[in-house]
Amino acid sequence: MDTTHAHNAAASSATPLLETVNLVKHFDISGGLLDRIQWRGSNLEFARTVVRAVNNVSLSIAKGETLSVVGESGCGKSTLARTVLGLYPPQSGQVLYRGERIDNLSPQQMLPYRTKMQMVFQDPYASLNPRMKVREILEEPVRFHHKEKSRSEVKDRVAEVMKQVGVCPDWGERYPHEFSGGQRQRISIARALVVDTEFIVADEPISALDVSIQAQILNLLMDAQEQRSLTYLFISHDLSVVEHISTRVAVMYLGFLCELAPTEELFTNPRHPYTQALLSAIPQLGAPSQDHIRLSGDVPTPINLPPGCVFHGRCPHADKRCRREIPAFLASGDTTLVACHGVEEGRI
Amino acid sequence: MVWLRRIRQSVMLHSFLHDPVAVGSAIFLLFFLIVGFGAPLVAPHNPYDSASIDVMDSEKPPVWEEGSDERFLLGTDAQGRDMLSTILYGLRVSLIIGMGAVALQAFLGITVGLIAGYGGRWVDTLFMRLADVQLSFSTYMIAIFIGAIVKASLGVGNFERIAVPFLIVVIGLAEWPQIGRTVRASVLGEKNKEYVEAARVIGLPARRIMIRHILPNTLTPVLVISTVQVANAIMSEAALSFIGLGMPITRPSLGSLIKAGFEYIFSGSWWITILPGIVLVLLILSINLLGDWLRDYLNPKLYKS
Amino acid sequence: MDTLLSVENLTVKFRLRQGDLTAVDNVSFTLGRGERLGLVGESGAGKSVTGFSLINLISKPGFIDSGSIRFEDIEITRLSDTAMRKVRGEKISMIFQDPMMTLNPVLTIGTQMIETLRAHVGCSRRQAEAIALENIRKVHIPSPEKRLKQYPHEMSGGMRQRIVIAIALMASPGLIIADEPTTALDVTIQAEIMDLLLELCATEGVGLILITHDLAVVSQVTQRIAVMYAGRIVETGDTQQIVHRPKHPYTQGLLAALPQHSNRQNRLNQIPGVMPSLIKIPPGCSFHERCDLCQDLCREQIPQLNEKSSGAHVACHLAE
Numbered sequence: 014m015d016t017t018h019a020h021n022a023a024a025s026s027a028t029p030l031l032e033t034v035n036l037v038k039h040f041d042i043s044g045g046l047l048d049r050i051q052w053r054g055s056n057l058e059f060a061r062t063v064v065r066a067v068n069n070v071s072l073s074i075a076k077g078e079t080l081s082v083v084g085e086s087g088c089g090k091s092t093l094a095r096t097v098l099g100l101y102p103p104q105s106g107q108v109l110y111r112g113e114r115i116d117n118l119s120p121q122q123m124l125p126y127r128t129k130m131q132m133v134f135q136d137p138y139a140s141l142n143p144r145m146k147v148r149e150i151l152e153e154p155v156r157f158h159h160k161e162k163s164r165s166e167v168k169d170r171v172a173e174v175m176k177q178v179g180v181c182p183d184w185g186e187r188y189p190h191e192f193s194g195g196q197r198q199r200i201s202i203a204r205a206l207v208v209d210t211e212f213i214v215a216d217e218p219i220s221a222l223d224v225s226i227q228a229q230i231l232n233l234l235m236d237a238q239e240q241r242s243l244t245y246l247f248i249s250h251d252l253s254v255v256e257h258i259s260t261r262v263a264v265m266y267l268g269f270l271c272e273l274a275p276t277e278e279l280f281t282n283p284r285h286p287y288t289q290a291l292l293s294a295i296p297q298l299g300a301p302s303q304d305h306i307r308l309s310g311d312v313p314t315p316i317n318l319p320p321g322c323v324f325h326g327r328c329p330h331a332d333k334r335c336r337r338e339i340p341a342f343l344a345s346g347d348t349t350l351v352a353c354h355g356v357e358e359g360r361i
Numbered sequence: 362m363v364w365l366r367r368i369r370q371s372v373m374l375h376s377f378l379h380d381p382v383a384v385g386s387a388i389f390l391l392f393f394l395i396v397g398f399g400a401p402l403v404a405p406h407n408p409y410d411s412a413s414i415d416v417m418d419s420e421k422p423p424v425w426e427e428g429s430d431e432r433f434l435l436g437t438d439a440q441g442r443d444m445l446s447t448i449l450y451g452l453r454v455s456l457i458i459g460m461g462a463v464a465l466q467a468f469l470g471i472t473v474g475l476i477a478g479y480g481g482r483w484v485d486t487l488f489m490r491l492a493d494v495q496l497s498f499s500t501y502m503i504a505i506f507i508g509a510i511v512k513a514s515l516g517v518g519n520f521e522r523i524a525v526p527f528l529i530v531v532i533g534l535a536e537w538p539q540i541g542r543t544v545r546a547s548v549l550g551e552k553n554k555e556y557v558e559a560a561r562v563i564g565l566p567a568r569r570i571m572i573r574h575i576l577p578n579t580l581t582p583v584l585v586i587s588t589v590q591v592a593n594a595i596m597s598e599a600a601l602s603f604i605g606l607g608m609p610i611t612r613p614s615l616g617s618l619i620k621a622g623f624e625y626i627f628s629g630s631w632w633i634t635i636l637p638g639i640v641l642v643l644l645i646l647s648i649n650l651l652g653d654w655l656r657d658y659l660n661p662k663l664y665k666s
Numbered sequence: 667m668d669t670l671l672s673v674e675n676l677t678v679k680f681r682l683r684q685g686d687l688t689a690v691d692n693v694s695f696t697l698g699r700g701e702r703l704g705l706v707g708e709s710g711a712g713k714s715v716t717g718f719s720l721i722n723l724i725s726k727p728g729f730i731d732s733g734s735i736r737f738e739d740i741e742i743t744r745l746s747d748t749a750m751r752k753v754r755g756e757k758i759s760m761i762f763q764d765p766m767m768t769l770n771p772v773l774t775i776g777t778q779m780i781e782t783l784r785a786h787v788g789c790s791r792r793q794a795e796a797i798a799l800e801n802i803r804k805v806h807i808p809s810p811e812k813r814l815k816q817y818p819h820e821m822s823g824g825m826r827q828r829i830v831i832a833i834a835l836m837a838s839p840g841l842i843i844a845d846e847p848t849t850a851l852d853v854t855i856q857a858e859i860m861d862l863l864l865e866l867c868a869t870e871g872v873g874l875i876l877i878t879h880d881l882a883v884v885s886q887v888t889q890r891i892a893v894m895y896a897g898r899i900v901e902t903g904d905t906q907q908i909v910h911r912p913k914h915p916y917t918q919g920l921l922a923a924l925p926q927h928s929n930r931q932n933r934l935n936q937i938p939g940v941m942p943s944l945i946k947i948p949p950g951c952s953f954h955e956r957c958d959l960c961q962d963l964c965r966e967q968i969p970q971l972n973e974k975s976s977g978a979h980v981a982c983h984l985a986e
Contacts, residue, residue, distance in 0.1 A: 085852035098562055120566065127564030140555035144577035154563045193940050204559065223708035223941070224879055228923035228934040235933060250852065253882075257925035257934070276930070294857040296882035298924060299909040305857050311822045312852075375683065 028112045029073035030244050031097065031212055036106035038067040038089075038096045065315050066092040068268040069106070071342065074212075079238070079245040081255040081276075083291070084265035085312060090248045093265070094214045097246065098132055099123060110212075128158045131205035133234075135217035137197035141189035147200055148185030151175065154208050171207060177240075178203045178233060195226035202233060210241070216248045231258060252295045256280050264288045267315055267323040270342055274349035284351045286328050286361060322354065330355045376658050383654035386647035393644050397452035404446035405434070409612065416441050420630045438618075438633045439625060447613060448637050452644070454614040458528045459595035463587050465533025466540050466594075471583065473537070474544025475571050479552055489545065492538035500535035500597050501604075507531055508606045521609040528607055532594045543586050547579035581659050588652035592645045599641055615641045670840055670873045671697040671720070676733035678712075678719050687944050689715045689728065691897040694971070699840070702867055702874040704884035704905065707894035708941055713877045716894070717843050720875070721758050722750045738840065755786040759834035763846040765826035768833065769818040775829055776814030783836055801832040805862055824855035831862065841873040848883065860887050881921065885909045893917050896942055896952040899971060903978030913978055913985040915957045951983065959984050 043049045043062040051060040066089040074080045082090045095101050097108055099116065108116040115126055134140035141150055151171045155162065162170070172182040178199040189197055198218065205213050215234065219227040235258060237243060249255050255262055256276060263273040264285065272285040283289045286306075293305035308327040313319055322340050325331040334354050342352040355361035377383055396403050407413060418441035421430045429436065435444035477488035511527060512520045520527070551557060552575060560570045599616030601607035603623075608614040610621050615637045622633030678690035690712045697703050705713040718724055720735060722742055735742040740753065754760075762768060770778055779798040780791065789797075795814070802810035805828040818826055827847060834842055844863065848856035864887055867874050878884050884891060885905055892902040893914065901914040912918045922935035939956045942948055948955055954964040963983050971981040 085854065095558070100558055100561055120564070124564050127562065130562070132559065132562045134555040134559065136555055140559055142556040142560075142574055142578070145574075153560075153565075157563060157565060195940060201559075208563075224881070224920055225708060225923055225937040226940065228936040229938075231925070232933045232936055235931075252853065253925045256927070257930055280927075290854060294853045296857070296860070296880070296886050298882045298921070298926075299885050299906060307858065308854055311825065 027075070029109075030076040030111060031246070032071075032073040032107075032109040032112075033093075033097060034071050034107040034109065036067055036070045036093070036096060036108065037104040038092055038101055039104050040064040040066060062316060065268050065318050067096060067103075068318075070265075070268075070270055071106075072263055072270065072273060074244055074246060076211075076244055077238075077242050078260035079247055079258055081247040081249060081259035081262045082265055083249055083252060083255050083262060085250060085291075087267075087312065087315065088265045089268040089315065090265050091216055092268075094132070094216050094246060094248050098130055098214055124158070128154075128208040129211045131208065131210045131213050133198075133202055133205050133213060133215040133218045136221050137194050137201055138189075138221075140201050141197055141204075143189055146186055146188055147180075147192075150189075150200065151185070151203055151207055154204060158208050171203075174203045174207050175200075177206070177237070179229075193226075194222050195229060198222060198226075198230050199233065202230075202237070206237060206241070210243065212244045212246070214246045214248070217250070218247075219254065220249065220251060227254070234258070252291065264291065267313065267318060269323055269339075270350075270352060271324065272349065272351045272353075273342075278346075278349055284345055284349060284356050284361065285324075285353050286330055286355065287324050322352075330361050332360075373658060377654070380654055382650055386650040386654075389643060389647035390651060393452060393640075393647070394456065396449055397456045400446075400449040400453045404443075404449045405432075406443040406446040408442040408447045408450050414441050420625065420633070422630070423632050423636075426632075435636055436630075436632045438622065439630070444632060444636055447618060448615070448640055451613045451615045451618045451637060452640060454525065454608055454612065455595050455598060455616070455641070455644070458525060458532070458598045458608075458614065459591045461525075461529035462532035462536070462594040462598075463590045465529060466537045466590060467583065467587055469533065469537035470540025470542075471544050471576070471579075474541040474579075475548055475576060477541070478545040478548025479567065479571050479575065485545070488541070492541050495535070496538050498535070500532060501601065501606075503535045504528075504531045504597075504601050504606055508601075521611060524608050524612065528598055528601065531601075532597050536590065536593065536597075539590060540583055540586055543582050544579050547582055548575055551575050551578050585652060585656045585659060588648055588655060592648040592652070595641070595648075596645060615644075668699055669696050670699045670701070670738065672734075672736045673716075673720070674734045674736075676716070676719060676735060677731040678715050678724060678728060679731045681727040681729070682945075684945065686731075688731075688897055688947070689944060690719065692733070693894075693897075693899050694733075695892050695899065695902060697841070697873050697875065700867065700871045700873055701890070702864075702876065702888040704888035704891040705875060705877045705894060706879065706881060706884050706891055708879060710896075710941060710944060711894040712897040712944075713894050714845055717760070717845050717875065717877045720843060721754050721760060723754075723760075752786075755782070756837045757839050758841045758843065759837070759839045761827070761830055761834055761842060761844040761847045763849050765823070765830045766818065768830045769826060771818055773817075774814065775816055775818065775821075779814070779833055779836065782833060786837055797836060798832075801836050802829070804835060804866065805829070805832045807832070822855075823851055824859065827851065827855075827859055828862065831859075831866070835866065835870065835872075838870065839872060841875065842867075843875045843877070845877045846879070847876075849878070849880075856883070863887065881909065881924065893920075896947055897944060898952060898981065899979075900953065900981045901978060902971070903976070903980075907976060907978055911976065913974055913976065913980040914953075914982050915959055915984075916953045919956075951981075 041061060041063055043060065049059045049061065051058050070093055072080065082093060084090045092101065096103050103116055107114050110126055115123065148171065151174065152167050155167045155170050175182045180196060180199050180203065189200070192200065218234065219230050222230060231254065238245060247255070247259060259276045261273065261275050262279045264271045264287065266287050272279065272283065272288045279288065280292065283292050290306040290308050310327050313326060319326055321336045321338055325335040328335065338354070340352045340354045340357065342350050343357055345351045345356055353361065418430065418437050419439050421433050421437040422428055423436040424431060424434055433443045437443055438447060473488050477485045557570060557574055560574050598607055598614060599619065602614050602616030603620045608617045610617055613621065618637035619634050626634050674694045676690055676693045677688065680687045680689055693716060705716060707713045715724065719730055720742065722745065724730060730743050737753070737757065745753065776798065780794040783789065783794040783797055798814065799810050802813055807813055807825065807828055848859050851859065860883060863874060866872060876884060876888055888905050890903065891905045891908050892899045893916065894900070895916050901908060901912065901917050908917060909921065912921055919935065919937035923937060925934060937956050942952060942955065950966050951964040951969050954960045957964065969981045969983045971979045974980050974985055
């Protein structure tokens, strides 16, 4: 399979661990037949209401790196995460794991990849089955993927991982509700680590936790990455957290990627007007409220995407071309990709 | 005895003990269950044993009335059967039918509800339209229809032998959509939760996710509905028996006792119909009140607002 | 600065089956007219309960056990329900995390604003509408006339929060209590709402109590901070001083745990353990189990909030 796409030349010359190519995910929320009937003029039509959650997203993640996707609520970052893992089938485009296409596999064919790709969720109260003991939650993936393992091997494996994430293995007989939010998130991370994981999608893993607990979980994620050379796709809205742990950062707006750059580059030299606005809005500890870039208007709904660049309605630099033509995701400098006519033309 | 200590410390027990209505109905229900299922041991006579019945004893009033016979605490019916024993045996038949029908409803409802809720789109539409159609026929209509066919094909004599399983199947088939819809609604709520996504990321097959992960989290409302449905099933059975489509008078349920006694109510033998009637009312009431408490305890927000 | 609000030795308890739970323990602070105070802490630290008790909105099984809350010259803890409702409508307004706690989903914005106003002020419909429009303009919402006819669900989260602020302003209160007003919003919207609150405090001379877990936000908006931990205030003082030179080990830990520009990709300083459950607060200093400096004294005696050399008040035996 041909994996040498122009856009990942910037990332690394070797085959990336994970890659998406022009990934598109839309949700049809039009409901039943009756809900869709609409009068338009004098014609009876069947209207479809489609949420365009992820549009033409191409990115590649090299082994061992942390790629963060940031954006505001409703920008499609969580949908992207779930589409990458095959929880949602994409409309079009491809997902490649080590160069092999995985988005069109049957559940059976997908099984070998299921031991490699795992997920950590946002809400530690919803991500653990309340009716299962912690031991059962953690043993299930091992038992399922390694049917050859004996009872004691499974037990040892689970105990080892529990110790690694800082949960006492003796607590396996307890139910999730007996743990605090931070402890539950540790258990959730343990579940992602019990199999032969290489790649973890972390969807806002710390945003539901208290400040002092957030640091503990971030440290745990970074330690695990170091020990097992894991690769992360990290989804977050918290830019200071993203700055802390990422190798590269992708900024998403209304289902489109705006900018993808190495962390330092993105935070010191943001190019896309949206990235600039986003960065200027982060509250800085102890600094007086600086003059941040004010964006006019609200985020449009992903149901009616504006034509042209999706950001043009709020962008201070928008011109005629921005309103008409969707900008391509182009290299700007050695390591940065930006989708903006202004940057391309050198206006911004 | 860890679990014993857990029960003693549980919030549920505390809530239960602080609700006198719940405690009262639980005591009544427990009493009915014990004497109903223990009828062969508890009852002073065996109403099924025709050799022990003497027509000369018929229509004896209860002991506190004039002309009573001290052998028959609650009097006798028109065939000379001891009312107390008949009621106890009838109670047993009613309870068996009620619980059996709900077990069948639960099995059908949970299976259909899980598949419809998890399967989505057309599977969901198919099953739920089926449930709608099912609900648009009343239980009695279905029972009369099926009953007529079964009676005609087997003959009335044979029908009496299969009356209990017949009623269980009819009431179970007629009322499964109640549970089916409840299960579907909670499956729809559960299936997008992150723990289900986590199970899918692990790669577990759909059937395992449904049974092992989603099902245990949907059982709470099923439990609540089931208690109420037991009461409903017992009432349905009584109603069917009252119109002559249920239990034959040779193996009476509470409903057929009421029907049998109804003919004599104006001739002064009120006890034949009133006494089983009181038992039926108390039984239904205790189940429903206990069900109400369970519902309030398990889901105070959803129902009380 | 003359004092707008003074809270003294406030203790709020919740009556539970296992016994009384102390959610707010002996909390004292004051707020000057037009001053902005941040109440910072993790979930369960008692900051929201403190906020609710200021307007006597503690619902059963909670109750104000002891202490006094004086607003202007009214003793809040002793007010009747009717008098309290008057205070809530005219003198103290509250903004919640979820705007839908304030807005009624089945009424238009206009109806809600006008009804609220007429209930409290008793003016004509036309006057009320004019005041409503003026307040919507104050929170910088474009085309206010159109907004009056809209329902809450037709607006975005940021817009709804602006409407809530407009409603809070209508009776020209002396104090606004904002409980996590931007937690549910995106960063760009959060920045705008905070700007708006700052601006309104300045132009209208309103006092602000900002309840939040976000130290960065609080450091930009408020003049003074009170840090709460397990129901007690552990440190209070000038915002910039606390943010740059925290004295209490908990505040220090909290600030060090925030990701900073400088230590990218390194481990963060983490405070070990979790905040104790309010049901079993340890004896002595409630932070001692997680504190590196803990000594015998800390395990035995509850430290009092004392003024230290820096001017900040710190509840720690060891801080100087």
